[in-house]
Amino acid sequence: MTGIEPEDPLALHPVDGEEGSVGGIDAARFRSVLGHFATGVTVVTTANAVGTPAGLSVNSFTSVSLDPPLVAFCVARASTTWPRIRALGSFCVNILSQDQEDLSRVFATRGADKFRGVGWRPAESGAPVLAGALGWLDCTVEAEHEAGDHVIVVGRVRDTGVEHEEGPLVFYRGGYGRFQP
Numbered sequence: 001m002t003g004i005e006p007e008d009p010l011a012l013h014p015v016d017g018e019e020g021s022v023g024g025i026d027a028a029r030f031r032s033v034l035g036h037f038a039t040g041v042t043v044v045t046t047a048n049a050v051g052t053p054a055g056l057s058v059n060s061f062t063s064v065s066l067d068p069p070l071v072a073f074c075v076a077r078a079s080t081t082w083p084r085i086r087a088l089g090s091f092c093v094n095i096l097s098q099d100q101e102d103l104s105r106v107f108a109t110r111g112a113d114k115f116r117g118v119g120w121r122p123a124e125s126g127a128p129v130l131a132g133a134l135g136w137l138d139c140t141v142e143a144e145h146e147a148g149d150h151v152i153v154v155g156r157v158r159d160t161g162v163e164h165e166e167g168p169l170v171f172y173r174g175g176y177g178r179f180q181p
């Protein structure tokens with residue numbers, strides 16, 4: 001991987017009162033250790049026919065089940081996008097390419113005009129498929145599980161697509177990089 005700029009991984013998810021020791025575990029160390037787990041980056045979007053689309057950057061995405069086809073991600077309870085997804089009951093997971101670091105940063109900025117200048121088309125659910133994403137999964141909300149300051153959202157996959165093959169955006173220790181086999 002290249003271009004990794006170690007930053008403070010504590011800046012990732014906005015959670016109140018996370019300084020010091022939480023449940024006997026040092027919060028800073030906890031986040032630092034988790035930051036050593038490299039992930040891809042997705043943008044989870046939602047929209048209906050009317051109204052503005054919404055979305056946020058997510059690296060807690062994972063596959064769950066092949067039969068039935070299920071995926072999941074964890075969303076902070078403080079997220080402003082989550083209530084929109086919950087109300088609509090559907091979302092689209094966009095897997096970012098190595099050239100979409102800027103998109104990841106914008107969709108991680110609360111209050112930003114996130115879709116300004118961003119090309120997209122609606123998936124079957126109406127949720128945005130972002131131009132340039134490597135692939136996407138259009139989902140309906142199958143289940144939600146309270147998990148501390150986050151919610152584990154399980155989605156049933158309704159449609160999928162692979163758009164490009166040029167390589168994923170990688171997130172590691174608070175910085176972005178590329179995958180090099």
Ligand SMILES: Cc1cc2nc3c(=O)[nH]c(=O)nc-3n(C[C@H](O)[C@H](O)[C@H](O)COP(=O)(O)O)c2cc1C
Pocket residue numbers: 012013014041055056057058059060061073074075076078079080081082104105107108109110111171
């Ligand atoms: C690489 C990266 C991964 C992230 N992963 C998650 C995640 O899995 N879950 C989450 O709730 N927030 C995650 N965030 C933070 C949200 O994207 C950020 O808090 C965003 O502003 C939330 O937007 P909203 O409040 O408009 O929904 C991530 C941020 C970055 C940069």
